[in-house]
Amino acid sequence: MIDPRIAVIADRMKGIKRIIAVSSGKGGVGKSLVASTLALILTREGHKVGLFDLDFTSPSTHIILGIEGVQPKEDKGIIPPEVNGLRYMSITYYSGDLAAPLRGNDVSNILIELLSITRWEKLDYLILDMPPGIGDVTLDLNRLIRNTRFLIVITSSQLAFETVKKLTSLLAEMKIKVIGVIENMKMEKSDAIKKQTEKLGLKFLEEIPYDPKVEEAIGNADKLLRTPFAKKVEEASSAM
Amino acid sequence: MIDPRIAVIADRMKGIKRIIAVSSGKGGVGKSLVASTLALILTREGHKVGLFDLDFTSPSTHIILGIEGVQPKEDKGIIPPEVNGLRYMSITYYSGDLAAPLRGNDVSNILIELLSITRWEKLDYLILDMPPGIGDVTLDLNRLIRNTRFLIVITSSQLAFETVKKLTSLLAEMKIKVIGVIENMKMEKSDAIKKQTEKLGLKFLEEIPYDPKVEEAIGNADKLLRTPFAKKVEEASSAM
Numbered sequence: 407m408i409d410p411r412i413a414v415i416a417d418r419m420k421g422i423k424r425i426i427a428v429s430s431g432k433g434g435v436g437k438s439l440v441a442s443t444l445a446l447i448l449t450r451e452g453h454k455v456g457l458f459d460l461d462f463t464s465p466s467t468h469i470i471l472g473i474e475g476v477q478p479k480e481d482k483g484i485i486p487p488e489v490n491g492l493r494y495m496s497i498t499y500y501s502g503d504l505a506a507p508l509r510g511n512d513v514s515n516i517l518i519e520l521l522s523i524t525r526w527e528k529l530d531y532l533i534l535d536m537p538p539g540i541g542d543v544t545l546d547l548n549r550l551i552r553n554t555r556f557l558i559v560i561t562s563s564q565l566a567f568e569t570v571k572k573l574t575s576l577l578a579e580m581k582i583k584v585i586g587v588i589e590n591m592k593m594e595k596s597d598a599i600k601k602q603t604e605k606l607g608l609k610f611l612e613e614i615p616y617d618p619k620v621e622e623a624i625g626n627a628d629k630l631l632r633t634p635f636a637k638k639v640e641e642a643s644s645a646m
Numbered sequence: 647m648i649d650p651r652i653a654v655i656a657d658r659m660k661g662i663k664r665i666i667a668v669s670s671g672k673g674g675v676g677k678s679l680v681a682s683t684l685a686l687i688l689t690r691e692g693h694k695v696g697l698f699d700l701d702f703t704s705p706s707t708h709i710i711l712g713i714e715g716v717q718p719k720e721d722k723g724i725i726p727p728e729v730n731g732l733r734y735m736s737i738t739y740y741s742g743d744l745a746a747p748l749r750g751n752d753v754s755n756i757l758i759e760l761l762s763i764t765r766w767e768k769l770d771y772l773i774l775d776m777p778p779g780i781g782d783v784t785l786d787l788n789r790l791i792r793n794t795r796f797l798i799v800i801t802s803s804q805l806a807f808e809t810v811k812k813l814t815s816l817l818a819e820m821k822i823k824v825i826g827v828i829e830n831m832k833m834e835k836s837d838a839i840k841k842q843t844e845k846l847g848l849k850f851l852e853e854i855p856y857d858p859k860v861e862e863a864i865g866n867a868d869k870l871l872r873t874p875f876a877k878k879v880e881e882a883s884s885a886m
Contacts, residue, residue, distance in 0.1 A: 434674010510750015
């Protein structure tokens, strides 16, 4: 079936230099926190940055960044509002805090719709907060946007690593480039995850200790940027 | 569209007394660990228990319980093998450890297929390990199986609570009964989650402190049953 919106997407994205999809094998590893913080750090460094929350069934970057009371402007498409210095796009502009039960078909449809209407204009970086694991968005993204590179967030748990193995083997099959792996919420000293990551042929970017300050900083971008967690994300970012 | 398999499901499930779906607003809160441990505890108490991993895109109960080298038997359907004293069913019997990228349609289809072929026979409890959040499985389940009650696992994070609010409001809309809420991986003293849970009109069952012993017990059901975590799940279970 021909979807006329798909032809528009490449044109909408052509002013974007680098696209980084922040992903994880499973949920709850701090993926959205890493994506939001990375976007804030790149903005502070003087880059033009967009942040797009693609975790439609469980969006959280708007809560992390404390984004309230803004709406995109309509002008031959949708112009994402600038919040905390970055251009921010999320399904929550439209769904609010209502329960949005979405089937896979809806997810694909929303992805295509938002990609085809959003006017990012010129960006140095577009950061995508992906849904965890391998689902419709991950499968569609490769078809819809070229040159997306994946940044993978993981915790020290063996369970999380098993799911990352599946995700990275799928990305390899789809010939998608993985920038590297960040080990988040680390509680104990161990290089087990680092070793296993490197065995998969992936770059181990950084380990981030569990940081209790992060929970208090939720909803406040400035506070978040001052956490030890953000310092570590910055180090990971310069290693990319 | 009429799917002849749907008519079979009620018949397949008729010997099951109680169905408990272990769910969460977001991933990474320990949902699969709670589901697996609850199934083990009910088995130890002398009940006939089945455990069905419905987190098709990211199954993990087989890793938690260390299930390897078993396969269901085919006999006018599929008979789930008995492992650790409970009847265990998972998509991993068929997909192995391969990356299984599934779209929403595939997920619905696998759910219907597995429900219609699996012969649980007589069970006191069937524990379902649900995928996190609200997706195809949650939406289909209500249509396919009556009388499922939800047990919700959450962490102390405000982010996790926001997603639980969405999940429980959807469950209320669908008139699905929620047994209660377990707060898992608690690191600091605070009754914030308990208060908010009760404000939603839900029963707060138990708080479970973060237990570093759990990671070492992954893959070993006996070891898992001896953790402080399991003791807490047992207390939650008797409060249900």
